[in-house]
Amino acid sequence: RRIRTAAQRAPRRQAVMSGMPGRVRIVEVGPRDGLQNEKAIIPAATKIELVDRLSRTGLRTIEATSFVSPKWVPQLADAAEVFAAIEKRPGVRYPVLVPNEQGYDRAHAAGAREVAVFSAASEMFNRKNINASIDESIERFLPVMEKARAHGVAVRGYVSTVLGCPYQGEVPLRDVVRVASRMHALGCYEISLGDTIGIGTPGKARAMLRAVAGDVPIEALAVHFHDTRGQALANVLACLEEGVAVVDSSVSGTGGCPYAKGATGNVASEDVVYMLEGMGIDTGIDLPALIETGLWLSSQLGHETASKVARASIG
Ligand code: HMG
Ligand code: MG
Numbered sequence: 001r002r003i004r005t006a007a008q009r010a011p012r013r014q015a016v017m018s019g020m021p022g023r024v025r026i027v028e029v030g031p032r033d034g035l036q037n038e039k040a041i042i043p044a045a046t047k048i049e050l051v052d053r054l055s056r057t058g059l060r061t062i063e064a065t066s067f068v069s070p071k072w073v074p075q076l077a078d079a080a081e082v083f084a085a086i087e088k089r090p091g092v093r094y095p096v097l098v099p100n101e102q103g104y105d106r107a108h109a110a111g112a113r114e115v116a117v118f119s120a121a122s123e124m125f126n127r128k129n130i131n132a133s134i135d136e137s138i139e140r141f142l143p144v145m146e147k148a149r150a151h152g153v154a155v156r157g158y159v160s161t162v163l164g165c166p167y168q169g170e171v172p173l174r175d176v177v178r179v180a181s182r183m184h185a186l187g188c189y190e191i192s193l194g195d196t197i198g199i200g201t202p203g204k205a206r207a208m209l210r211a212v213a214g215d216v217p218i219e220a221l222a223v224h225f226h227d228t229r230g231q232a233l234a235n236v237l238a239c240l241e242e243g244v245a246v247v248d249s250s251v252s253g254t255g256g257c258p259y260a261k262g263a264t265g266n267v268a269s270e271d272v273v274y275m276l277e278g279m280g281i282d283t284g285i286d287l288p289a290l291i292e293t294g295l296w297l298s299s300q301l302g303h304e305t306a307s308k309v310a311r312a313s314i315g
Contacts, residue, residue: 021245032063034254066097118158122165129259157188163200181215198228202238222246232267252294253306268307
C-alpha cells in the first residue's frame with residue numbers, strides 16, 4: 001500500500017502554504033544535458049574541469065556525462081574518459097545517463113555508482129530520441145535495473161515531454177503518470193519530470209505534478225524544466241509549493257536536446273539558487289562560486305551565459 005505524504009494529505013491551501021521545503025537539492029545537469037547539444041566538440045579536459053569546478057561549489061549531485069550511442073550524441077563519446085578523470089569528492093554523487101544495457105555496462109566499467117534511465121511520456125518523441133516505443137524502452141530498463149541492483153548502483157529515472165511533445169503536441173497526464181509510476185515501481189529511487197521543450201506554464205506544471213504525486217510519493221519526485229519560453233523558474237516555484245524538494249538545473253543555462261529542435265537549456269542553476277536562497281530555502285551551494293563556474297563555462301563555449309543572475313553579477 002502506498003504511503004501518502006503529509007503534503008498530499010493536506011487540504012489544497014494548506015499544502016501550498018506548508019508544503020515548501022526548507023532545503024532543496026539541486027541536481028546539476030550541465031555537464032550532460034548542457035553539453036550534449038553543443039555543436040563544436042568540447043575537449044574532454046574542459047568537461048573534466050567543469051565537473052571538478054562544480055564539485056567545489058557545494059553541489060551534492062552532478063550528472064557527469066552520458067553513455068548513450070556516440071553515433072547519436074557525438075559530443076559525449078568521451079564519457080568513459082571524462083568519468084574516469086573527474087575528481088569524486090566525498091559526499092557528491094555523479095550519476096550518468098544510460099539508455100540501455102550497453103550504456104549501463106560502459107558506465108559500470110567506468111566506475112559509475114549511479115545511473116539515470118530515461119523515457120518520454122509521448123511515443124513520437126521516444127521514437128526520435130531513442131528509437132523505441134515507450135514499452136520497448138521500459139523493457140530495456142529491466143536488465144539495467146537488475147544489474148544495478150546486483151552492483152548496488154542507484155538508478156534515477158527521467159520522464160520527458162511531461163508538459164508537451166514537439167511532435168505530438170499535448171501529452172495526456174495519464175501517460176505521464178503511467179511512465180513515472182512504472183519507473184518508480186521498477187526501482188528508480190527518484191523520478192525527474194522533464195519539460196523537455198520548455199512549453200509548460202505554472203498551472204499546468206502544478207497539475208502535472210499533482211497527478212504524478214497521486215501515484216508516486218512526492219519525496220521521490222524531481223522537476224526538470226527547460227527554459228525555452230522563460231517559464232522555468234515560475235514552474236519550479238509552483239512545484240516547490242507542491243512540496244517537491246529536488247530541482248534539476250544547468251549551470252549557465254546551457255543545453256537543450258538534440259532531438260527536440262529549438263528547445264533551449266535547462267533553467268540556470270545560478271538563478272534557481274538565487275531564488276531559493278532569497279526565499280530562505282537552503283541549498284548548501286556557494287552562489288558566487290557557481291556564478292564563477294558558469295561564466296568560465298560560457299567563455300569556454302564561446303557564448304553568453306543564459307543565467308540572468310550571472311549577467312547581473314558582471315553588470
Ligand atoms: P539504435 O541505433 O536503435 O541502437 O539507438 P541499436 O541497439 O540498434 O545499436 C546500434 C549501434 O549503436 C550498435 O553499434 C550498438 O553497439 C551501438 P554498431 O553495431 O552499429 O557499431 N550502441 C551503443 N554504443 C554505445 N553506447 C550505447 C549504445 N547502445 C547502442 N549505450 C540508442 C538506440 C538508445 C542507443 C540511441 O537512440 C541513443 O543513444 N539515444 C540517445 C539520445 C540522447 O542521448 N538524447 C538526449 C538525452 S535525453 C534528454 O536530454 C531528456 C532529459 O534531459 C529529460 C528532459 O529534458 O525531458 C533526460
Ligand atoms: Mg533535459
